[in-house]
Amino acid sequence: MSKLRIFLVDDHALVRDGLKMVINATNEFEVVGEASDGQSALQEISRLNPDIVLMDAAMPGWSGAQATRQMRQTFPGLKVLGLSAHEDLAYARQFLDSGACGYVLKRAAAKDLLQALEAVGRGDKYVDPILAAQAVQDGNDHSNRDRMADAKALSERETKVMMLLAQGHSNKEIAKALGVSLKTVETYKSRSMSKLGLVGRTDVIRFALKHGWLRDNPGEDVI
Amino acid sequence: MLAAPMPSRKHIAFKQRCEEAAALFASMRHRLHSGGLEPAEVLQELGNVLEELEVSSEELRVQSTELKSAHSKIEAERQRYEELFEFAPDSYLVLDTNGVIVECNRAAAALLNRDQSYLMGKPFALFIAASDKKVFRSRIAHLVHHPQSGAQLFELEIQPQSRSALPAFTTMGCILDANQAAIGIRCILHDMSSVRRLEKERTELAAMVESSNDPIFGVDGRGIIRNWNKGSERLFGYKKEEIVGKHVDWLLPVKQGGSLSERINECQDHAEFEMVCQSKKGTDMDCLVTVSAMQRSAANEQLFAVVIRDMTQSKRANQLLQTALRRAVEAQEEERQRISRELHDHLGQGAAALMYGLASLSNSGPMSSQQQQELSELHNLSCKLAKDVHTISWELRPAALDDLGLPAALEQLVRTWSDRSKIAAELEIAGVGEKRFSTLVETSIFRIAQEALTNVLKHSGASLVSVVLRQGKNGLLLIVEDDGRGVLLKTNASNVGSQQLGLTSMKYRAASAGGTLEIESSPGKGVAIFVRIPFANLASASEPQA
Numbered sequence: 001m002s003k004l005r006i007f008l009v010d011d012h013a014l015v016r017d018g019l020k021m022v023i024n025a026t027n028e029f030e031v032v033g034e035a036s037d038g039q040s041a042l043q044e045i046s047r048l049n050p051d052i053v054l055m056d057a058a059m060p061g062w063s064g065a066q067a068t069r070q071m072r073q074t075f076p077g078l079k080v081l082g083l084s085a086h087e088d089l090a091y092a093r094q095f096l097d098s099g100a101c102g103y104v105l106k107r108a109a110a111k112d113l114l115q116a117l118e119a120v121g122r123g124d125k126y127v128d129p130i131l132a133a134q135a136v137q138d139g140n141d142h143s144n145r146d147r148m149a150d151a152k153a154l155s156e157r158e159t160k161v162m163m164l165l166a167q168g169h170s171n172k173e174i175a176k177a178l179g180v181s182l183k184t185v186e187t188y189k190s191r192s193m194s195k196l197g198l199v200g201r202t203d204v205i206r207f208a209l210k211h212g213w214l215r216d217n218p219g220e221d222v223i
Numbered sequence: 224m225l226a227a228p229m230p231s232r233k234h235i236a237f238k239q240r241c242e243e244a245a246a247l248f249a250s251m252r253h254r255l256h257s258g259g260l261e262p263a264e265v266l267q268e269l270g271n272v273l274e275e276l277e278v279s280s281e282e283l284r285v286q287s288t289e290l291k292s293a294h295s296k297i298e299a300e301r302q303r304y305e306e307l308f309e310f311a312p313d314s315y316l317v318l319d320t321n322g323v324i325v326e327c328n329r330a331a332a333a334l335l336n337r338d339q340s341y342l343m344g345k346p347f348a349l350f351i352a353a354s355d356k357k358v359f360r361s362r363i364a365h366l367v368h369h370p371q372s373g374a375q376l377f378e379l380e381i382q383p384q385s386r387s388a389l390p391a392f393t394t395m396g397c398i399l400d401a402n403q404a405a406i407g408i409r410c411i412l413h414d415m416s417s418v419r420r421l422e423k424e425r426t427e428l429a430a431m432v433e434s435s436n437d438p439i440f441g442v443d444g445r446g447i448i449r450n451w452n453k454g455s456e457r458l459f460g461y462k463k464e465e466i467v468g469k470h471v472d473w474l475l476p477v478k479q480g481g482s483l484s485e486r487i488n489e490c491q492d493h494a495e496f497e498m499v500c501q502s503k504k505g506t507d508m509d510c511l512v513t514v515s516a517m518q519r520s521a522a523n524e525q526l527f528a529v530v531i532r533d534m535t536q537s538k539r540a541n542q543l544l545q546t547a548l549r550r551a552v553e554a555q556e557e558e559r560q561r562i563s564r565e566l567h568d569h570l571g572q573g574a575a576a577l578m579y580g581l582a583s584l585s586n587s588g589p590m591s592s593q594q595q596q597e598l599s600e601l602h603n604l605s606c607k608l609a610k611d612v613h614t615i616s617w618e619l620r621p622a623a624l625d626d627l628g629l630p631a632a633l634e635q636l637v638r639t640w641s642d643r644s645k646i647a648a649e650l651e652i653a654g655v656g657e658k659r660f661s662t663l664v665e666t667s668i669f670r671i672a673q674e675a676l677t678n679v680l681k682h683s684g685a686s687l688v689s690v691v692l693r694q695g696k697n698g699l700l701l702i703v704e705d706d707g708r709g710v711l712l713k714t715n716a717s718n719v720g721s722q723q724l725g726l727t728s729m730k731y732r733a734a735s736a737g738g739t740l741e742i743e744s745s746p747g748k749g750v751a752i753f754v755r756i757p758f759a760n761l762a763s764a765s766e767p768q769a
Contacts, residue, residue, distance in 0.1 A: 015572050018580045021582075
């Protein structure tokens with residue numbers, strides 16, 4: 001079986017050398033070319049026609065994600081694996097959004113990197129396990145929202161307090177707007193939140209978004 | 224001490240009747256002896272006389288009772304007057320015509336600092352300052368020689384025993400006998416020292432106000448300027464003569480809405496507010512106006528003391544300071560950004576390269592198990608190095624803030640914070656979209672959120688934190704709200720609670736981005752921080768609004 005042809009894009013020669021050593025030591029992959037920025041990589045790729053591009057996230061000129069977008073436009077079948085020191089889902093998401101097939105952390109062990117290359121080579125998606133854990137946790141956070149109760153449980157006054165809370169008003173401002181005391185607002189707030197099973201202001205805002213309270217006047221009276 | 228009572232009319236009539244009766248007896252005895260009178264007639268006559276005498280005697284008895292009661296009334300009155308005299312707050316003295324003290328009350332004794340008993344018989348002149356002795360003597364002489372001339376009113380310098388001299392307002396009048404001749408002098412002394420002191424204080428105070436560098440003026444309830452000091456003259460350029468009597472709103476720029484007189488009139492006791500005033504030359508000035516409602520005058524007229532401080536200079540200085548501070552913070556951020564990048568790009572990439580090198584080395588050929596182990600340790604070390612570099616770089620300044628924008632950086636912040644603190648944290652971002660804000664705004668919001676979360680960890684004991692970033696048509700809003708124990712906030716921003724919460728630096732950051740920061744908390748209700756940046760200040764990194 002022929003080796004998968006890998007192209008490296010990283011502005012650090014040291015990193016490229018290290019990657020080359022790791023990759024070329026395998027039987028499955030070989031590094032066929034390298035570049036230190038996105039633009040020059042694009043030219044080289046049209047000449048070398050690699051299977052997988054291993055792409056650094058942060059480079060002078062185009063960022064890794066921007067370069068990926070460009071390459072995928074020019075070569076729609078090209079597989080790009082993002083590589084970054086940033087342990088942040090947002091960076092990974094940026095890469096994946098621009099058409100990359102995977103995202104691997106630089107501090108991942110060599111075998112993880114090779115696993116990623118394998119997966120991408122097979123046509124699978126690959127996200128570094130550390131980031132995958134983050135993504136799952138995020139999903140869990142949001143799945144909790146379904147426990148929210150019905151807005152009908154609230155009295156008219158409580159609804160008004162909830163709406164103003166969702167709009168980002170302080171208790172003091174709400175008290176002033178409704179002409180009631182601060183204590184009263186605090187009571188309405190905790191009572192209606194417990195009625196709806198909401199904890200914290202983020203819940204209140206999500207609830208409000210879900211019930212369209214904020215849609216009509218996006219960000220009404222935020223300031 | 225009462226003189227022997229004068230014989231009353233009835234008493235005289237009774238005496239007359241007795242005399243008439245005696246005369247009648249004598250004449251009847253004579254006529255009886257001479258035989259010109261019958262004994263029966265005599266008896267009849269005597270009977271009549273006795274009856275009359277009896278009636279008169281009865282009348283006298285009644286009168287005597289009345290007199291007795293009148294006497295006791297007079298005695299009571301006398302005692303009352305004596306007490307009035309004795310305990311009067313003013314000093315009362317009775318002098319003889321030579322100026323020797325005959326009587327004096329307690330107040331007089333206290334004033335002269337001598338016992339009443341000691342004072343009796345002493346010349347009053349002993350207690351008069353040398354400079355005034357002559358005046359005193361000439362007044363006495365005048366009164367004695369012109370007893371009808373009425374009371375003499377004048378001021379005397381009194382010299383009490385072993386105390387400093389004091390001014391006394393003196394009233395002297397003659398005590399006359401039945402023949403309207405002077406037999407003594409009434410003398411009332413009123414201690415003027417406290418009045419003098421007050422007068423002096425008032426004069427000094429008035430002089431101080433008048434000469435004060437601070438503009439101070441008086442305004443009445445209708446808003447009319449009543450007084451105007453030198454400081455006001457200097458600041459506004461109006462002379463006292465031209466401004467007193469004018470309405471106080473005269474001092475405002477023509478176009479300005481609002482009324483100074485209304486604000487002044489609202490003042491119950493003390494008020495302070497800022498207002499733009501205008502000098503005679505037409506220069507606008509940022510003024511700090513301090514109003515004190517003064518006690519109503521005798522005519523029940525409301526008066527206000529108004530102190531003006533021209534803040535134009537200090538405002539400008541403050542603006543310069545704010546700008547300098549903002550630049551310092553910006554420079555610090557830039558420096559952090561640079562170091563963070565360098566760390567990440569060079570050290571971080573180097574560490575990565577090292578890892579890959581070590582990894583490929585382990586595959587390059589047969590090795591002893593010790594070599595394998597050493598290599599593996601080196602690999603772990605370089606892994607840890609890469610991770611540490613990343614953490615330090617992130618802590619200095621998260622690259623996400625520059626590369627990906629505020630929402631991504633906040634996500635990262637909230638997640639790492641929650642992982643580290645083991646406190647649940649939720650982030651809701653709404654209405655923000657892809658658009659980037661100015662670096663100043665993004666950095667400020669991020670740093671405030673970071674500081675607020677640090678506070679939550681340090682102080683709150685919270686179990687849940689909500690972080691909200693919302694953009695609306697008016698601007699950007701950040702809320703960091705916890706469900707912890709909260710703090711008791713006083714209205715004064717410099718209280719311990721705010722210091723604990725590092726409010727000052729957060730407020731400063733909000734202000735430097737042209738926004739505001741509000742904190743809300745009460746015990747048991749957690750802490751909520753609201754940062755609002757108006758739409759106009761979101762995009763450009765222009766100067767913060769003053």
